[in-house]
Structure formats: structure tokens, C-alpha cells
Amino acid sequence: MTRAYNFCAGPAALPAEVLEQARDEMLDWQGRGLSVMEMSHRGEAFMGIAEQAEKDLRELMNIPDDYAVLFLQGGASSQFSALPLNLAGPNDPVDYVNTGVWSRKAIAEAARMADVKEVASSEADGYAHVPDPSQWQTRDNARYLHITPNETIGGLAYNRFPEAGNVPLVADWSSAILSEPVDVSRFGMIYAGAQKNIGPAGLTLVIVRRDLIGNAREGTPVMMDYAVADKADSMYNTPPTYAWYLAGLVFQWLKRQGGLEAMAERNRRKASKLYSFIDESAFYANPVNPENRSLMNVPFTLADDSLNAAFLEGAEARGLLNLKGHRSVGGMRASIYNAMPEEGVDALIDYMAGFEKEKG
Ligand SMILES: *Cc1c(COP(=O)(O)O)cnc(C)c1O
Numbered sequence: 001m002t003r004a005y006n007f008c009a010g011p012a013a014l015p016a017e018v019l020e021q022a023r024d025e026m027l028d029w030q031g032r033g034l035s036v037m038e039m040s041h042r043g044e045a046f047m048g049i050a051e052q053a054e055k056d057l058r059e060l061m062n063i064p065d066d067y068a069v070l071f072l073q074g075g076a077s078s079q080f081s082a083l084p085l086n087l088a089g090p091n092d093p094v095d096y097v098n099t100g101v102w103s104r105k106a107i108a109e110a111a112r113m114a115d116v117k118e119v120a121s122s123e124a125d126g127y128a129h130v131p132d133p134s135q136w137q138t139r140d141n142a143r144y145l146h147i148t149p150n151e152t153i154g155g156l157a158y159n160r161f162p163e164a165g166n167v168p169l170v171a172d173w174s175s176a177i178l179s180e181p182v183d184v185s186r187f188g189m190i191y192a193g194a195q196k197n198i199g200p201a202g203l204t205l206v207i208v209r210r211d212l213i214g215n216a217r218e219g220t221p222v223m224m225d226y227a228v229a230d231k232a233d234s235m236y237n238t239p240p241t242y243a244w245y246l247a248g249l250v251f252q253w254l255k256r257q258g259g260l261e262a263m264a265e266r267n268r269r270k271a272s273k274l275y276s277f278i279d280e281s282a283f284y285a286n287p288v289n290p291e292n293r294s295l296m297n298v299p300f301t302l303a304d305d306s307l308n309a310a311f312l313e314g315a316e317a318r319g320l321l322n323l324k325g326h327r328s329v330g331g332m333r334a335s336i337y338n339a340m341p342e343e344g345v346d347a348l349i350d351y352m353a354g355f356e357k358e359k360g
Helices: 016-025 044-061 075-087 099-111 226-231 239-257 259-280 305-316 342-359
Strands: 065-072 093-098 113-123 145-147 168-171 189-193 204-209 297-302 334-336
Touching: 016 239, 044 065, 044 259, 065 226, 075 099, 075 168, 075 204, 075 226, 093 099, 099 113, 099 145, 099 168, 189 259, 189 305, 204 226, 239 259, 259 297, 259 342, 297 305, 305 334, 305 342
Parallel strands: 093 113, 093 145, 145 168, 168 189
Antiparallel strands: 065 204, 189 204, 297 334
């Protein structure tokens, strides 16, 4: 069996060790004679798996006790709706920063439910930088201030976070959660779809300060009410049990790697190799301001677009998969999340160098 290097933006590569463990436990989990998929979510075995996953995540991210950790369904996109429903009334002010495709989607959904203000945007330069927080036109009475720390499609990332004062800072961290340490106490809420850096699709994490929940507006669907989920330990209904279990295996893998400090160091090394190669080449280019380049998603273009198909074909033949850029931006994109080993980045650079030499 050969494992290819999968550069997909999501659902993304998972650590081989985690998949091997899941394989070994697939038919008979720890001598119980059944798969985790077949267990009652209310049974003692799965409750243990669920609790351990939460405990490991709290330890990895150093999540303070006054934050709820929710294991939900519906993807990050559902949180675009759940967030205003839980934290704001129909006419309440909510502030958003626009740094790319995912911010725009969050803004569009919230605009149906609250008084949205776009307090800063880098749309004018094609999202090549993160607007300087000192210039944001924020409102002191906003219910929250929403940011997207890592724009998965544009490859744009924050390198520091604003001081939001008393306004809770909310972050859609779908594509960079667990890639480096973060001070959770600076945020009111952090959410992320699992399929980039946590586990398989179908699971969504919400980490929210408990004093912010419990006031969901009238008419909020019960499945979107954070307080209901918190009270039921994310088991108001049947949770995505297998995805929760796999996320737990990923958390344990991260702890074995040395935690988020160690991952950050590895991620910085991987990204800096790839960006340096792109910058030194006259054939490949990345448009993002170097200070705001994502460590997780590296978009790049070829000097001649008509070579794109040949580039992708050659890559696939070498086991370098899913390098095609998002349809909205074109070109290429290499997503190099936690599970992408450094050798995968080396193999990509090696291929890119050879391609340039031959065709450039
Ligand atoms: C992938 C992604 C989403 C959408 O996630 P779904 O789980 O598919 O809803 C939202 N925001 C960001 C930053 C993403 O990368």
C-alpha cells in the first residue's frame, strides 16, 4: 500500500497513525466486540471516548474552565447562522472583518439576522493583506466582533489579534485550529469545522465562554442553541459519534507530537520552505503580503496558465494530490495542515522545481 501526499483543503489528510489505529479498532473496540460506530452514544464506552476527547482538547488548547466545548454537526457554515441567533437580537449590532471568501459568507448569513457592519475589508487589493486593526471602524456596543484568522481559499492569515475591549471576539478557525497555540481567553468564541485540521467531516467544534450563552433569541432552532447543547454535553440528539472518536484520536496524536508548540514549529518550517521556494522562483508566484501568509493554505500560480493541466497531471502521477486551486481564484493551492509531513512538502518542492526546469 502506498499513501499519496494529499494537499486537499478539506476534507483533508489525516495522520496515517490515526487511520491505522482506527483500522485496528474498527471491528472490535478494545475487546468490546463492536465498532465505535455501532455503540450507543449514551453507553459507558462511548461516554468515555467523548469525555477523553474533550479533556485532551482542553489540555492541548489550554481552554479555561469557564468555556463550554461543544461537539456539534452542520459544519462551520451552520455556525454562521447559530452565532447571531445565540449572541444577538434581530436588530443588534454585530461587527465583521472581511478578509476573503469565508468572511463574506459569514457576513452574508449574519446580515439576514442582525445589524451587520463590515468594519474593515481588504477586498480592494484582492485580499492580499489583513487590514490593520488600529484602522477598524468597530462599534463599542457590538454584540461581538467576528474575524476569520485563516482564509482557506485566499491563503491569508492574521499574525496578531485585535484588542476588542469588552466586545467578545469571535473567530472562525476552521482551517488553522490546532496549528499553533492560541490564548483562548482573548476570544468569546472559537468555532471550526473538523474536516481541515481536526478529523473527518461531520463534526464541528464550538468553544464558547459560558456567560455569552443562554440568551438565544426567540425562535432559535433547538439544535442551534448553544446552551441546550452545553447542558446536554453535546448529546441533545445523536452526535456524530465516529467523527468524535476520530477527532479524539487526532488529539492524542497531537499530544504525542509534543502539543501545539511543537506543531507550530513544524508548520512554520514547512510553510517557510514552500514560500521561500516560490519567492525565489521566477515561474511560481504567491500574491499575499508576506506578513499575512497562511501556514496552512499556500495558493500559487504558474507564470503560464496554459501549463496548469500539465502541472496537475504530473503531480498526480507522483502521488501529489488535490493541488488544484479553488475555482474562485484559479491556479494551485497546497494545503499543508498538521497531518502533512515535512517530506510531503519536500516532495512537492522537488516536483515544482523539476517542472519549472522542464517547462518554465
Ligand atoms: C471550510 C471552511 C468553512 C466551511 O466549513 P463547512 O464545515 O463546510 O461548513 C468555513 N470557514 C472556513 C474558514 C473554512 O475553511
